[in-house]
Amino acid sequence: MIEILKGGLLLVGAIFMFLAALGLVRLPDLLTRMHATTKAATLGASLIMLAVALHFGEVAVVARALGVILFIMMTAPVAAHVIGRAGYFVGSRLWHGTVKDELRPNYDPLTHELKSGMETDANAVHQPRENDPR
Amino acid sequence: MSTVILSSLVIMSLALCLAFVRLYRGPSLPDRVVALELFSSVIVGIIGVVAIATDVPSLLDVAIVMALMAFMAAIGFARFLERGGPRDD
DSSP states (O other): OHHHHHHHHHHHHHHHHHHHHHHHHHSSSHHHHHHHHHHHHHHHHHHHHHHHHHHHOOHHHHHHHHHHHHHHHHHHHHHHHHHHHHHHHTTOOOOTTOOOOTHHHHEETTTTEEOOSOOOTTTTSOOOOTTOOO | OHHHHHHHHHHHHHHHHHHHHHHHHOSSHHHHHHHHHHHHHHHHHHHHHHHHHHTOTTHHHHHHHHHHHHHHHHHHHHHHHHHHOSOOO
16 A cells, blocks of 8 residues: 555656656746746655655654655745746846736836835835935 | 656656756756756655665755755855846846
């Protein structure tokens, strides 16, 4: 029973990783590529680590495998966010079929100022504070 | 069981090859960074399968270090990219 479960987890994890790589090659721009790789590769690595935990079945190994899963699950979104942000700011081109880019009209790349779209004439005026750099 | 291990290793090697295609072609540097991240994830998976195949649980430590270094590298690359400002490559 455990053998079958283990084999299934291994195969499904490997296939998820292959799908992630396929998406990385086939999809048109940076953000869609990241959408393919971060999720599918995280899931694939987690499934394979689950198979490792099932195979050994000792407390020390299971704890380490679960630790790997937890670490991957915690760091993958952070890394994806940071890379996506950097990629947007260095001007990587979006796919020509992109429907909406809400950051472009509201964000000023020179001053790094982000508008909420709710500004009125009164509150849009920049009000200097005492500790502002001059 | 050995068939399953062999086939999953083959599938993950194919994934590595596809990621390498993107690493080679990638029109911009962020694309290449994403390919490198996928590299490390796939290598964590390969290390897990090898740990099962050889019955050596210590290999998990290698997987932990691999995941950690990939995270550090991603953060470092992103800092480097943002410092550089807009680029056209």
